[in-house]
Amino acid sequence: MSFSSFPSTCFSGFIALLIILLFQDTCHAKETTDYCAPSSCGKLENISYPFRLKGDNRKNCGDQRYELACESNVTVLYLSPGRYYVQAINYGNYTIRLVDPGVHNQESDCSSVPHNFASKNSFYSYFNPYVSDQKVDGIYGNDQWIQLLTPIIYLSCTNPVLDDARYVDTSPCIRGNSDSKGHTYAILEQLDAKDLKVGCKVKLIALTFWEWWVGKSPNNVSYTDIHKGLVYGFELSWMGGVCEKYCGKSLHAPSILPAT
Structure with a gap:
């Protein structure tokens, strides 16, 4: 036929x-596919891949490793050091900005301190403290990387430190021990063991955004400056891993930060 x-x-x-x-x-x-319509929580209105909101049962929405919670209309990310509030997500350069709940919205209260003890190496499971500064045709290269994190080290000292400008006195924001005989200091950037003064102990390590301090000397900052950096928060990158599949090029960010 x-x-x-x-x-x-x-x-x-x-x-x-x-x-x-x-x-x-x-x-x-x-x-x-891994795409689904963006979600929202509080001020974040475009939560999309690789992130997803906890409890979102839509099939294949986001990556479960990057699951966010919406608590009291605030977006929260749980990491191994603890709980952080999400301030912003930048899908253009693959970074997320976080702030410790202890200093969230506390710019006017310099006595507030972070809750979580965190270091530069605390986030390597799914995030990286580096981001590429190269972008060609929408694809990031892997030859030039900049760090995202600067540590802030809190120390309790039995004696005043007068011979090292890196030791920033936290008073009157934070005072010493309850017996008023101790002294509390904050140090911006890394502290080598040889530079730890006799009678001083590390009490807390917090993080701030590296670019916040560009052009400033660690020897010439006030504790008010340091606290403002904490309130701003810090950034992490999800380059590598998930980005290897979705950003157009295999990326291998450095796994160890350079000595400072």
């Missing part, structure tokens, strides 16, 4: 069946 003699009703049925099959394939393709 020639095509011309094929009954019109059969031809119409064949077309209808073909449309149904194509529609089913298209729906299945959408269900198996």
